[in-house]
Amino acid sequence: MPKIYVLVDLCMVPLGTATPSVSDFVAIVENKIRQSPLKSTLHSAGTTIEGPWDEVMTLIGELHEYAHEQGYARIHTEMRLGTRTDKHQTAADKVNTLESKIVKLNENK
Amino acid sequence: MPKIYVLVDLCMVPLGTATPSVSDFVAIVENKIRQSPLKSTLHSAGTTIEGPWDEVMTLIGELHEYAHEQGYARIHTEMRLGTRTDKHQTAADKVNTLESKIVKLNENK
Amino acid sequence: MPKIYVLVDLCMVPLGTATPSVSDFVAIVENKIRQSPLKSTLHSAGTTIEGPWDEVMTLIGELHEYAHEQGYARIHTEMRLGTRTDKHQTAADKVNTLESKIVKLNENK
Amino acid sequence: MPKIYVLVDLCMVPLGTATPSVSDFVAIVENKIRQSPLKSTLHSAGTTIEGPWDEVMTLIGELHEYAHEQGYARIHTEMRLGTRTDKHQTAADKVNTLESKIVKLNENK
Numbered sequence: 001m002p003k004i005y006v007l008v009d010l011c012m013v014p015l016g017t018a019t020p021s022v023s024d025f026v027a028i029v030e031n032k033i034r035q036s037p038l039k040s041t042l043h044s045a046g047t048t049i050e051g052p053w054d055e056v057m058t059l060i061g062e063l064h065e066y067a068h069e070q071g072y073a074r075i076h077t078e079m080r081l082g083t084r085t086d087k088h089q090t091a092a093d094k095v096n097t098l099e100s101k102i103v104k105l106n107e108n109k
Numbered sequence: 110m111p112k113i114y115v116l117v118d119l120c121m122v123p124l125g126t127a128t129p130s131v132s133d134f135v136a137i138v139e140n141k142i143r144q145s146p147l148k149s150t151l152h153s154a155g156t157t158i159e160g161p162w163d164e165v166m167t168l169i170g171e172l173h174e175y176a177h178e179q180g181y182a183r184i185h186t187e188m189r190l191g192t193r194t195d196k197h198q199t200a201a202d203k204v205n206t207l208e209s210k211i212v213k214l215n216e217n218k
Numbered sequence: 219m220p221k222i223y224v225l226v227d228l229c230m231v232p233l234g235t236a237t238p239s240v241s242d243f244v245a246i247v248e249n250k251i252r253q254s255p256l257k258s259t260l261h262s263a264g265t266t267i268e269g270p271w272d273e274v275m276t277l278i279g280e281l282h283e284y285a286h287e288q289g290y291a292r293i294h295t296e297m298r299l300g301t302r303t304d305k306h307q308t309a310a311d312k313v314n315t316l317e318s319k320i321v322k323l324n325e326n327k
Numbered sequence: 328m329p330k331i332y333v334l335v336d337l338c339m340v341p342l343g344t345a346t347p348s349v350s351d352f353v354a355i356v357e358n359k360i361r362q363s364p365l366k367s368t369l370h371s372a373g374t375t376i377e378g379p380w381d382e383v384m385t386l387i388g389e390l391h392e393y394a395h396e397q398g399y400a401r402i403h404t405e406m407r408l409g410t411r412t413d414k415h416q417t418a419a420d421k422v423n424t425l426e427s428k429i430v431k432l433n434e435n436k
Contacts, residue, residue, distance in 0.1 A: 002388030009154030020234030020292035045118030061329030074238035091153035111279030125347030129401035170220030183347035227372030262418035263336030309371035319354035
């Protein structure tokens with residue numbers, strides 16, 4: 001299983017639940033993510049998880065299995081992810097770089 | 110053009126740029142988003158924008174046109190979005206609800 | 219509203235339905251898409267729609283409104299999309315180009 | 328590593344390439360996918376791959392590593408995926424079910 005470092009932005013939703021609210025589902029999944037040793041950041045449309053490919057993909061597969069065990073019959077997931085060999089970059093690095101560049105864009109006006 | 114309230118999590122990347130770094134691109138796009146009247150929140154894998162469908166989709170189309178004008182020949186975008194009629198919910202509401210539920214999950218142990 | 223030509227790969231799912239099966243929902247949405255003048259192609263994970271930005275995004279907003287009118291309280295959608303200024307390309311062009319290149323890759327072995 | 332059956336719709340693009348055309352990249356990746364024993368279906372916005380979680384995620388990680396070895400410094404990927412415990416369903420099953428339901432929708436008019 002590949003071990004390349006990956007940043008994955010994960011959005012998991014259950015299908016076929018009694019109500020349109022999915023926050024109970026997302027809370028138990030997010031809680032599981034926080035119990036893992038991998039670094040993660042929650043935002044309103046998902047959670048970014050970072051680490052070696054095998055550990056991240058094992059965790060996400062385990063989240064699916066865990067949710068099914070909790071009675072969720074179907075899970076629909078969307079991931080946005082990136083790998084790169086030119087440099088190492090964390091999720092926090094990406095936001096910091098952007099905020100600095102936006103400050104400079106507005107100074108130059 | 111529909112006016113239903115929508116939360117869109119947007120991730121735009123340029124293809125065919127000289128370097129693998131895309132932060133210059135993301136900075137000018139994010140700066141444009143912040144100049145719009147729509148509420149938005151940046152995170153490491155995208156930006157969540159919320160508002161009426163027509164305004165949000167017009168803004169995102171304008172971001173594509175603006176980026177092309179700046180010399181980016183091809184743009185690849187991914188959106189995760191939701192609409193609902195059962196209640197009104199902002200991006201901040203979603204995160205607050207989740208964090209409260211996660212606290213309760215861990216109190217009950 | 220921008221009119222740039224866009225290819226959108228659309229995946230819409232309803233949340234909070236009685237069963238995990240979502241094919242009734244997808245069927246009525248797909249049927250609506252086919253009634254529009256825009257060109258579209260169904261596949262197992264979504265439908266690709268192509269045309270001017272304003273027409274495509276109006277159609278997709280109308281699909282959300284239509285699904286809500288049919289009683290679906292919450293809709294979760296994911297779009298992958300691209301715009302480019304270097305050349306015009308349809309969804310069919312993309313697949314044809316790829317298949318030709320794959321044939322050549324295997325001839326050269 | 329989890330072994331639950333998963334359908335993944337995969338879209339991989341390289342960042343920082345000399346031209347906006349990415350078909351050379353997609354062709355070598357698609358060719359690798361076809362050399363694997365996993366079932367896959369190409370469409371204009373991605374490729375759907377189906378099989379056990381560990382095999383599918385190992386393959387996709389290997390595709391990233393392979394593309395980096397070919398000189399692509401950064402890869403941006405998007406996956407839409409689903410798992411379910413209520414029934415087994417292939418990608419082809421999903422399309423067949425939909426087409427039958429759409430035919431019925433139009434007969435009933």
